Amino acid sequence: MVLMLGFVTIVAAALAAGYLLGRLRPWRRAGDWAADQVRFTGAWVRGGVVRQAVVVLVHVVTAPRTSWRIMRTPAADTTAPVPVRDPDWVAHRTRADKGGTP
Structure with missing residues (x-):
């Protein structure tokens, strides 16, 4: 009887786990985290050899x-172009930029 109770407890714990x-x-979750770290080169590049590994x-x-x-x-040889900044971007916004309809 005790053996059966122990077996049932083990099975219940395994099902719960x-x-x-x-x-x-x-x-x-581990895969998504690793993919995000690899895809978006940020802190993981500056994190050191152990973090990269x-x-x-x-x-x-x-x-x-x-x-x-x-x-x-193969790695890309070209770098992304630097975006051109408009110093007066507020005045040149459209309705679509403001969240309205075009």
């Missing part, structure tokens, strides 16, 4: 096909 992992989706490792583990495609793609 599976439900919580399904709701929390840690695998997807962790980000790349998590990305390779959670999205191996995407990581392989990224590694095969």
